[in-house]
Structure formats: C-alpha cells, structure tokens
Amino acid sequence: MKRRKLLKKLPVYLFLTVFFLISFFPVLFTFMSSFKSNMEILTTGNSLFPRQFVLENYIKAWQMADFSTYTKNSVFLSFFCVIGAVLSSTCCGYVFSRARFRGKEFIYYLMISSMFVSLGTLTLYPLLMIMRVINLNKSLWGVIIIRVFGMNVTNLFIARGYIATIPTEIDEAAKIDGCSFFRIYYNIIFPLCKPLIATVAILAFRSSWNDYMLPMVFTMTDPKRMPLVVGIMRLKSSGAAASSWNLMLAGTAISLIPMMLIYLVFNRYFVAGMTNGAVKG
Amino acid sequence: MKHPSAVIRNRGLRQDNLQAVLMILPFLLGFILFSYVPIIYILRYAFTDYNGYTAANWTGLHNFQRVFTKDPDFWMSLVNTVTLSFFKLLAEIPLALLLAVLLNQKIKGIGFFRVTLFLPAVISAAIIGLIFSLLFAAFNGMVNTMLQTVGLIGKPINWFGTKGNAMLVLGIASVWQNYGINMMFFLMALQSIPQEIDECAELDGAAGLRKFFGITLPMIAPIFESVLLMAIIGSLKVCDLVISLTDGQPGGQTEVAMTYIYKFFFGKSGRNIEIGYASAMSLITAVFLGLVTLVYVRGTRRIKGGVKE
Numbered sequence: 001m002k003r004r005k006l007l008k009k010l011p012v013y014l015f016l017t018v019f020f021l022i023s024f025f026p027v028l029f030t031f032m033s034s035f036k037s038n039m040e041i042l043t044t045g046n047s048l049f050p051r052q053f054v055l056e057n058y059i060k061a062w063q064m065a066d067f068s069t070y071t072k073n074s075v076f077l078s079f080f081c082v083i084g085a086v087l088s089s090t091c092c093g094y095v096f097s098r099a100r101f102r103g104k105e106f107i108y109y110l111m112i113s114s115m116f117v118s119l120g121t122l123t124l125y126p127l128l129m130i131m132r133v134i135n136l137n138k139s140l141w142g143v144i145i146i147r148v149f150g151m152n153v154t155n156l157f158i159a160r161g162y163i164a165t166i167p168t169e170i171d172e173a174a175k176i177d178g179c180s181f182f183r184i185y186y187n188i189i190f191p192l193c194k195p196l197i198a199t200v201a202i203l204a205f206r207s208s209w210n211d212y213m214l215p216m217v218f219t220m221t222d223p224k225r226m227p228l229v230v231g232i233m234r235l236k237s238s239g240a241a242a243s244s245w246n247l248m249l250a251g252t253a254i255s256l257i258p259m260m261l262i263y264l265v266f267n268r269y270f271v272a273g274m275t276n277g278a279v280k281g
Numbered sequence: 282m283k284h285p286s287a288v289i290r291n292r293g294l295r296q297d298n299l300q301a302v303l304m305i306l307p308f309l310l311g312f313i314l315f316s317y318v319p320i321i322y323i324l325r326y327a328f329t330d331y332n333g334y335t336a337a338n339w340t341g342l343h344n345f346q347r348v349f350t351k352d353p354d355f356w357m358s359l360v361n362t363v364t365l366s367f368f369k370l371l372a373e374i375p376l377a378l379l380l381a382v383l384l385n386q387k388i389k390g391i392g393f394f395r396v397t398l399f400l401p402a403v404i405s406a407a408i409i410g411l412i413f414s415l416l417f418a419a420f421n422g423m424v425n426t427m428l429q430t431v432g433l434i435g436k437p438i439n440w441f442g443t444k445g446n447a448m449l450v451l452g453i454a455s456v457w458q459n460y461g462i463n464m465m466f467f468l469m470a471l472q473s474i475p476q477e478i479d480e481c482a483e484l485d486g487a488a489g490l491r492k493f494f495g496i497t498l499p500m501i502a503p504i505f506e507s508v509l510l511m512a513i514i515g516s517l518k519v520c521d522l523v524i525s526l527t528d529g530q531p532g533g534q535t536e537v538a539m540t541y542i543y544k545f546f547f548g549k550s551g552r553n554i555e556i557g558y559a560s561a562m563s564l565i566t567a568v569f570l571g572l573v574t575l576v577y578v579r580g581t582r583r584i585k586g587g588v589k590e
Contacts, residue, residue: 012383016394019380023400023461026412029423033415043421091304099301100294107309114316116574119323120518121539122563125546125556126319149311181297182304210405212521217547229405233525236411245415252408263403267396270403271465 027256034058034253038246057250065247067254069224070231074255077140077215077227078208084148085155085204086197092151093159093196094185098171108160115153124217131218140225143215147208155200158273162196163189199273202266209259228255323567326560333554344561354533355562358541359569361448365537366516369452374509377460381467382493395468402461410525413454417441444534447527451535454526455519459512466508470501506581513577517570538566 029048033041034057036050061067096108127146128137136142166189174184212229219225226234232251235244263270327344331337348355384395401409416423417440425437440446474497482496498505520539523529529536529550536544544552545559 009388012386012388013390016380016383016398020394020397022457023398026409026416026457027400027404029416030412048423088308092308095301095305099298101298101301104301107305111309111312114312116571118316119320119563119567119570121520121543122323122566123319124543125559126322127315129322130314130318145311146315149308150315151308151312181300185304206403210403210408212405212407212525213543220547229407232411233407236525237528248411249415252411255408256404259403260400263400264396267399271395271399 081208089159377463406521470504
C-alpha cells in the first residue's frame, strides 16, 4: 500500500525536481562562472564547475571596476526606498482605512486606477524632465523621490487591507484618552503593523535593488552614482564587453547574494506580499 | 447638556480630518506629479518636433503621419511585442497552473519546491537577461554544449544570429522569469477553495482531469482572470529583459515597442534624440495597451455571461 502510494507520487517528484533544476541552474551557473578566469569563460565556458577556482574576479571588480561604489549606491538607494515605502504605505493605508473626510474613496480609487495608466518605460523621459525642475535629474535622490512619492499600488492595497483588520475599538479607546488622529497612527497603529512593515520593506527592497531603467536614466552621465545593476549593464554595453565578462559575473554574484539571502530567510513575507495585493485587490 | 461635548467632538473630527489630509497630501501630490503629469508631457510633445535641445515647434499631426506611413520598424516592434507575449503566455500560464496544482498537494518536501521554484521571481530582469545571454552564447555557451552532448544538434546554434532564434531565447528567459510568480498566484487561489467542495467532488466520483476542469478551474476563475490580465499587460510592457538580452539584435529585428520607443527618447543605438516623435509613438502604444485591456475585460465579461445563461 505504502509503496504503491510512493510510486504514484514519483512522477510528481520527478517533474518538480526537473523544475527545481531549471530554476536553480542559471543561478548556480552564474556563481560558478564568477570563479572562472576570463580566459576560461571565453574559451571553454561550457563546463559548469571552474577548472580552477579564482577569487581574482571579485578582487578586481571590487577594487578596479568600481563595484564597491556601485554596491554603496545600491545600498543607499534601497535603504531610502525601503524607509520611504514603509512610511508611505502605513501612512496612506491608515488614512484610507480610518479617516472619514469627504472624497476619501475618490482619491483611493484614483490612486488604484493608476495601475492601468502606468506606461512603464514610456514615462522615463518626462520623469527626468520633472526632476530637472528641482535639479535632481542627475542623482539617485530623484529616483528615491519618484519611487516613494509616486506611490506603489500593491503596497497601498496590502497596507489598507492589513490596517482594516486591526480592531477599531483600539482607536476609539485612544481617542477617548485624547489622542489625535496622527497620534493614534504614530503611537498605536504603526507599532501594530510589524508583519505589514516586514512585507512592504521586503517588496521595496526587491524592487529598488533590482531596478534598472529608472536609475539608469538618472545616472547615465555619472558612473560614480550608478547602483549595481546599472553598473553591471554598463560593462555589458561598453565596447570591452568580451574582456570583462569575468567582472560582470562577479558583479552579478555580488548583486545576487544579498537578494538570495533575504529571500531564503524571509520567503514567507515575499510570497505573501507579492501575491496578496494582486489576488485580493 | 449634550451640546458642548458635541461641539468638542465636532471640532475634534475636523482636526482629525485635517491631519488625515495632511498625512496623505505629499503622497497624493507625488502621485499626480509622477503618474499623470508625465502623460501631459507626452501629449504636449507628441505634436511637436522637440529634440531635447532646440525649441519645440508645433508640427500638428506630422509625427503621427510618419508613424503610420513611414515607420514599418515601429509596427514590427509592436508585432514582436504581441507575438512574444502570446507565445510565451501560451507556455507560461498552463505551466504555472500545472505546477501550482502539483504544489498544492500535501506531500513530503513540498515546502522546498515552493521556495526554490519561486526563486527566479526575486532576480532583476536586467540580470536575468545578462545570465541568459551568457547561457545561450553562440560558440561556447552552456546550452549549445548540453544540446551537443545529448546529440540533439550537430554544431553550435547561433542563438542571436536569426530573428526566430533570438525571439525563442527571449521567450524562454521571460517564461523563466515569470512562471514562479504566476504559479504562486494560482497556488494561493487553489488554497482558497474550501476543502468540503473538494471532498464532495470526490464523493460524487469526480477525479483527475474531470474534477480539475469541472470544479477546480471554475472555482479559481475570478483570480485566473485577473492574473491573466496582469500577465498580458506585464508582457506587453516588457523592456528591461529585452534590452539586456538581445537589445534588438540581430539588426533591430527583436526590438519590442518599449525598447524601440526608448531609443528615440534617449538617442540610443545610433539614433537621434527625437522626443516629439517618441511621444507620438508612446501615445499610440498607450492607446493600444488601453484597447487590449478593454477588449480583455469585455471579452471575459461576455464569456461569464454565456456561462450563466
């Protein structure tokens, strides 16, 4: 009986294992290749494991190819995007779930509707023009401001939904004690939002760490301000692409490691965040 | 007696509303500034010959005339976008659904697969393009070597040498990037089906495919619908992946709408900066995206109506 059951499950396991390999192989390949010498990548780049493990790529990428600067910029960009996203989504989620002023619903649906008007790459140039007005068109601050104040609809969904589950009796008790609307947010609601904050923070980290087009157009003329992904891609599109594959791979590995670690530790929040907003909205 | 306290409460409410408005005001302004103002810019430039340096001259419908009569490359990029989206979703959505069904079982080690199959979804699209361009490299790429070892091909394929091959690689990379997230959407949907319904179906003798198409699929239909809409819009707006994987190679033949227009905005790949013209193309693309959404929403509504009758 038990054996028959196992036999029935065997094709399922086989199929899932194949897809595990498919999902995992390109990542493993990248990490392995990042330890190959450039000579090996270019001539016999077709064996998975390096013939000789070399750390040189990382040292070179870090010291000579500015990857230490790129990493610093990525950390800077992600840090402020995460803080901003946490504040904006808890703030707006709280207002849209609790406030009672006229026009609230209208504003909420106006913001949600932007999901269908968003034109992605097509608005990059206008965004650059808008930021030029306040002289931030050549700085990562421009990217941060757009990402934080531009409002992320998914985050707004999740935040409003989460805060709506906090019992309103808590607010009312605080109100009787003389707390104002903002004080209730600051002293009571915000501290109760820990799971929400974790989800939003991780989603914001993922999107800002991985972002390419927006930071690219904001740092086009100034390599010293580029975040990791932009820096890596700059090597690829430069004339010397062939001779710098090893640096690109080391850079890619550097950009993948934090993302992977955070995903493995917090994958519950990742999945919850990335699916909730869409399915329930 | 009640009068004074009501006044205080009223004043308190007004105070609260003021604070609420102040709290969302910066985000509301930012939202309008970064979501709607760019569209106004595009609308304004679309009827001019603005090039980023000299003053913009009003040229009326000239840009649109140029798109419709003199720019087959733009239409090719739009056709490429639709072709790529269609074929990759044809593979991706059933695959994601199948994997979700498999992952929805209570068997040992399922948690491991749930975590690992979702892994590609957390990687940057640009980085995915980079990795796949190395995997599919013509002369010593991993994929060629593997295919040769198995004996499927005699000599290495130049994956980025012909349009067909390059589009195929784009499709594969795009499916790899997105099947995990769609799989998770479907898995969430499957888990929201009440257990009793499942058990009832089994008692009535429905099992396997019949149960899947008769019970499971209709149950997750609403979520399926919105997931598919997001997948369609997302793939029509693909940009990062294409730029980093083929960048239009060979010879601009794999350009998609977003990358093609981007190059006119920023003067990449040897083009001149033509903001006005790029804006006109953006408008046409935006209208196209809007139409697709509209047709989809109308279409699904009709299907639903049909089912009810």
